[in-house]
Amino acid sequence: MSPKQQRGEATVELLLDAALRVYAEAGEPGLTVNAVTRASGVSLGSLYHHFGSIDGLVDALLMRWLGRLLGEMVTALEHSRTARTGVRALTRTYLSFVREHREAGMLLHSSRADRLGMTQAAQLRDAQEARLTPMAAWVAHHVEKGEIAPLPLPLIESLVLGPVVGAARRWLTFGDIDLDEAARVLPERIWRSISAEAV
Amino acid sequence: MSPKQQRGEATVELLLDAALRVYAEAGEPGLTVNAVTRASGVSLGSLYHHFGSIDGLVDALLMRWLGRLLGEMVTALEHSRTARTGVRALTRTYLSFVREHREAGMLLHSSRADRLGMTQAAQLRDAQEARLTPMAAWVAHHVEKGEIAPLPLPLIESLVLGPVVGAARRWLTFGDIDLDEAARVLPERIWRSISAEAV
DNA sequence: ATCCTTCTAGAAAATCATTCTATTTCCGCG
DNA sequence: CGCGGAAATAGAATGATTTTCTAGAAGGAT
Known part of the structure; x- marks a missing residue:
């Protein structure tokens, strides 16, 4: 809502979209942090920054x-x-x-x-x-x-x-x-x- | 059924019982191979021999x-x-x-x-x-x-x-x-x- | 007895999640 | 402008867990 965090919002979207994509392709066992970072192009640090786990x-x-x-x-x-x-x-x-x-x-x-x-x-x-x-x-x-x-x-x-x-x-x-x-x-x-x- | 595999059957039982015990106490996140081997007294090798994963x-x-x-x-x-x-x-x-x-x-x-x-x-x-x-x-x-x-x-x-x-x-x-x-x-x-x- | 299969054992390797520290971005404010 | 700081990004290091691997013991068939 606030005009802040333009970057943050975008990466959150990237990660969530990528996660669903990975899940669709690799199933639950394939839904790993590495797979999601790879599919989203977002770094590991960002993933943990935004979601914690x-x-x-x-x-x-x-x-x-x-x-x-x-x-x-x-x-x-x-x-x-x-x-x-x-x-x-x-x-x-x-x-x-x-x-x-x-x-x-x-x-x-x-x-x-x-x-x-x-x-x-x-x-x-x-x-x-x-x-x-x-x-x-x-x-x-x-x-x-x-x-x-x-x-x-x-x-x-x-x-x-x-x-x-x-x-x-x-x-x-x-x-x-x-x-x-x-x-x-x-x-x-x-x-x-x-x-x-x-x- | 066959009179064979006396040992095997017993360890399978031990492992399955222990797994349910571990799950009851520690929940799904706690249901790990180590926890099960510890709770059952069965070795890691046996667990993988019988169940593969x-x-x-x-x-x-x-x-x-x-x-x-x-x-x-x-x-x-x-x-x-x-x-x-x-x-x-x-x-x-x-x-x-x-x-x-x-x-x-x-x-x-x-x-x-x-x-x-x-x-x-x-x-x-x-x-x-x-x-x-x-x-x-x-x-x-x-x-x-x-x-x-x-x-x-x-x-x-x-x-x-x-x-x-x-x-x-x-x-x-x-x-x-x-x-x-x-x-x-x-x-x-x-x-x-x-x-x-x-x- | 000795061979073969099944089973047991745990150390080593691989995989994966998490933490940590360094760096970048960008906004507010002097 | 440009400085300070919070938020965000980055990936190496760490820790935990799963899986593989090699070695050896148990027990039955020939």
């Missing part, structure tokens, strides 16, 4: 993409009037995102994603709180309106995101899923699982 | 526990007559397993689990095929009987296991889920999502 770099990369994904999901939610259409919007946004950003999607689903927060715990919470809060509020709102069954929030989230994440991961890993079909079928099925209506 | 060791550990989990799930399925009770059995078996084997559960959900198969891809497939096939057959059977909606198998699996895995991971990571409540509520909800009945 290799995990710090990967965490920052994860945060960037997680932020984008959550941002798109929140936007999708804001344009949905009913809970039912909200679920559809969430599902489709998530699947589209993964399709359009395959490597980032792999990184988000895979390996280091749960280690995330170890090096940037505080920043992560603050940064994502702004995204997670509206989603929780959205769920609470529709629970109150009697559309969504009155279950604990974490269970509702598991029911909604679990199948979507599972399908996305499966597409990324094995490719034995048709994403279009998933986007068509899953929302309706997920909706049935959280709807307040009796069966 | 640290990832090979971790993969073997994952396979062992994944095999146990799938085994319990298949057993649970065999004792269920209807598709509905099958879903309940699967869910509860999974959640109980994670509760009873917390460290193994963390390992299965976390970090290295998706790297799995990189070092032991072939063995993994062969070893788990025996477990996965009956589960797929079970699903197919109940689809034919008209109980489960006629969706592609991967989508059904995502719908069934997604929420369960999500809840388990959440319990392991944040602890903000009541496992008993999840075991009570999820099966019914999941069932609604895959049932062939109209809504």
Whole structure:
């Protein structure tokens, strides 16, 4: 934001972009400091100056993409009037995102994603709180309106995101899923699982 | 099986047990070859002889526990007559397993689990095929009987296991889920999502 | 008994992450 | 201008960890 640090910002970008490129080509085992410095042309010193460690770099990369994904999901939610259409919007946004950003999607689903927060715990919470809060509020709102069954929030989230994440991961890993079909079928099925209506 | 390799088997056990112990105490970053050799009393040479690499060791550990989990799930399925009770059995078996084997559960959900198969891809497939096939057959059977909606198998699996895995991971990571409540509520909800009945 | 394979052992080599010190860049301020 | 200092860059040195390598012990088959 401040007009300062022109250099710094640029190298941070270079490093993050290079890291994703390296990950895409060499996978997680290939994601080393040397590979990233080579791919970015940035020196080792700069990498450590900006990120502190290799995990710090990967965490920052994860945060960037997680932020984008959550941002798109929140936007999708804001344009949905009913809970039912909200679920559809969430599902489709998530699947589209993964399709359009395959490597980032792999990184988000895979390996280091749960280690995330170890090096940037505080920043992560603050940064994502702004995204997670509206989603929780959205769920609470529709629970109150009697559309969504009155279950604990974490269970509702598991029911909604679990199948979507599972399908996305499966597409990324094995490719034995048709994403279009998933986007068509899953929302309706997920909706049935959280709807307040009796069966 | 063969009466050979008395020594070998024992050290393999020692190493796998020690690795889980180390992981439980020191987390993933602490899971190093040195830590495992120290904790097991087995030499570095033996470790590499049996597993080839640290990832090979971790993969073997994952396979062992994944095999146990799938085994319990298949057993649970065999004792269920209807598709509905099958879903309940699967869910509860999974959640109980994670509760009873917390460290193994963390390992299965976390970090290295998706790297799995990189070092032991072939063995993994062969070893788990025996477990996965009956589960797929079970699903197919109940689809034919008209109980489960006629969706592609991967989508059904995502719908069934997604929420369960999500809840388990959440319990392991944040602890903000009541496992008993999840075991009570999820099966019914999941069932609604895959049932062939109209809504 | 001796040969062969498997297994054990740990030192040596290679790889990778991190620290450290020196140097450059660039902004604010006299 | 040009000086001072903070931020950034650079890469050599260090430290930790994985992997390889060579040597030897254990145990069974012929």
